[in-house]
Amino acid sequence: MTDHEQFPEGFLWGAATASFQIEGATAADGRGPSIWDTFCATPGNVLGGDTGEPAVDHYHRYPEDIALMRRLNLGAYRFSIAWPRVLPEGAGQVNQAGLDFYDRLVDALLEAGIQPWATLYHWDLPQRLQDAGGWPNRDTALRFADYTRIVADALGDRVENWMTLNEPWCASILSHYHGEHAPGHRDPVAALTSAHHLLLGHGLAAEVLRSTGHTARVGLAHNQAVIRPHGATAEDVRAARRADGVRNRIFTDPLFKGAYPADVIADLADITDFSFVADGDLATVAAPLDFLGVNYYMPEWVAASAKGLDPDAVSGEGGAWLGASPEEVHVSQGLPVTHMGWEVDPSGMFDVLRRLAAESGGIDLYVTENGCAYEDTVTDDGRIHDTDRVDYYEGHVRAALEAVRSGVPLRGYFAWSLLDNFEWAWGYSRRFGLVRVDYDTQERLVKDSGLWYAQLAREGRVPTR
Numbered sequence: 001m002t003d004h005e006q007f008p009e010g011f012l013w014g015a016a017t018a019s020f021q022i023e024g025a026t027a028a029d030g031r032g033p034s035i036w037d038t039f040c041a042t043p044g045n046v047l048g049g050d051t052g053e054p055a056v057d058h059y060h061r062y063p064e065d066i067a068l069m070r071r072l073n074l075g076a077y078r079f080s081i082a083w084p085r086v087l088p089e090g091a092g093q094v095n096q097a098g099l100d101f102y103d104r105l106v107d108a109l110l111e112a113g114i115q116p117w118a119t120l121y122h123w124d125l126p127q128r129l130q131d132a133g134g135w136p137n138r139d140t141a142l143r144f145a146d147y148t149r150i151v152a153d154a155l156g157d158r159v160e161n162w163m164t165l166n167e168p169w170c171a172s173i174l175s176h177y178h179g180e181h182a183p184g185h186r187d188p189v190a191a192l193t194s195a196h197h198l199l200l201g202h203g204l205a206a207e208v209l210r211s212t213g214h215t216a217r218v219g220l221a222h223n224q225a226v227i228r229p230h231g232a233t234a235e236d237v238r239a240a241r242r243a244d245g246v247r248n249r250i251f252t253d254p255l256f257k258g259a260y261p262a263d264v265i266a267d268l269a270d271i272t273d274f275s276f277v278a279d280g281d282l283a284t285v286a287a288p289l290d291f292l293g294v295n296y297y298m299p300e301w302v303a304a305s306a307k308g309l310d311p312d313a314v315s316g317e318g319g320a321w322l323g324a325s326p327e328e329v330h331v332s333q334g335l336p337v338t339h340m341g342w343e344v345d346p347s348g349m350f351d352v353l354r355r356l357a358a359e360s361g362g363i364d365l366y367v368t369e370n371g372c373a374y375e376d377t378v379t380d381d382g383r384i385h386d387t388d389r390v391d392y393y394e395g396h397v398r399a400a401l402e403a404v405r406s407g408v409p410l411r412g413y414f415a416w417s418l419l420d421n422f423e424w425a426w427g428y429s430r431r432f433g434l435v436r437v438d439y440d441t442q443e444r445l446v447k448d449s450g451l452w453y454a455q456l457a458r459e460g461r462v463p464t465r
């Protein structure tokens with residue numbers, strides 16, 4: 001009899017974090033400033049004026065955090081490396097003390113029997129490189145390759161699984177067009193140029209990782225948006241196609257087809273002629289990947305216009321996505337939402353995995369982020385009964401299992417996040433952890449969701465509740 005709750009043998013269970021969100025110690029041991037330090041320092045950018053200091057002090061508390069990973073039975077831990085720790089000025093002089101931190105971390109993970117999965121860029125660009133133009137400057141892609149060489153030489157004998165970039169859409173369009181993330185610009189040309197240079201940086205870094213002589217599996221963590229038309233009208237379907245182009249295919253087509261999509265080039269013709277693409281770039285970008293990381297949180301619905309819709313359900317007027325007409329909008333469907341206001345719909349996870357399995361040509365997929373923020377309370381019994389978070393995870397883990405059963409080559413799943421942490425523009429107000437952090441004392445407390453996840457990871461089957 002088939003056990004319908006059981007994942008295949010060897011399915012990998014992990015949790016993910018990112019350097020700026022957890023490390024703190026922003027001035028320790030020679031780390032240079034990043035664009036996120038600068039962004040946080042400007043009032044109004046981050047809720048409550050929160051900064052990357054002290055975050056959850058993981059830089060000093062990593063042994064305790066690895067002990068927690070063991071308690072959660074994690075087979076793998078996805079973390080990111082802070083470029084400004086390794087190269088305080090972005091290029092040139094290597095800061096050995098910064099590199100040594102990751103060396104210690106990797107050794108301690110391996111000793112604990114946990115696979116280290118490293119992301120090279122989770123948004124903390126050295127400020128010096130921003131001063132020189134940042135991602136809109138093509139040179140940043142070349143500097144990224146240099147930085148990758150240094151990290152790969154130091155850790156490549158022990159780290160096998162690499163993600164070059166985390167969420168190139170956020171690092172380019174959310175941060176250079178919508179202005180919500182560092183460096184907080186609102187310039188569509190800079191946003192699109194950045195997107196291309198991030199992809200180029202990915203391709204160059206992939207070449208570097210493959211040239212070290214060590215075994216390296218190369219991927220990236222992509223937040224493919226699940227975009228659905230609100231209505232069945234031709235106008236809403238067209239809006240969904242346009243949004244999908246600039247959110248998804250502008251990244252996945254270069255990666256998997258070596259070309260920008262013709263409809264996206266046409267849709268964006270008033271903004272750019274794509275002359276930032278140099279000869280040979282797309283061949284570099286499209287070098288085969290070993291795996292694709294998929295970050296999924298929620299689906300989105302779009303409509304060609306807000307006319308006739310409940311005004312409370314509509315958002316994004318005047319620029320819902322880069323290239324949107326002023327009328328095109330996002331429309332909420334009235335589903336339950338997390339503390340981020342994100343609608344909960346596990347069917348989006350199934351859909352995104354099916355689609356990317358088809359588009360990526362059969363390479364291994366991993367969910368490299370999935371999770372939710374809720375307002376946790378510590379109850380009188382000293383615990384956090386976060387049933388809303390357990391429900392979220394259970395729904396999405398089941399959707400992942402359904403995808404596996406339907407033939408998707410999904411090999412693992414990383415929860416976002418191991419610990420409560422600095423949630424970018426939301427500061428410390430949004431808690432995504434399987435483990436709570438008391439920000440006054442830095443005390444860690446495993447939530448009920450953490451206990452549930454530990455059982456899932458130990459048994460490889462959805463726990464009975």
Ligand code: FCB
Nearest residue numbers: 018166167416423424432
């Ligand atoms: C993703 C980011 C991650 C975290 C989650 C909630 O977009 O990759 O750092 O902030 O969202």
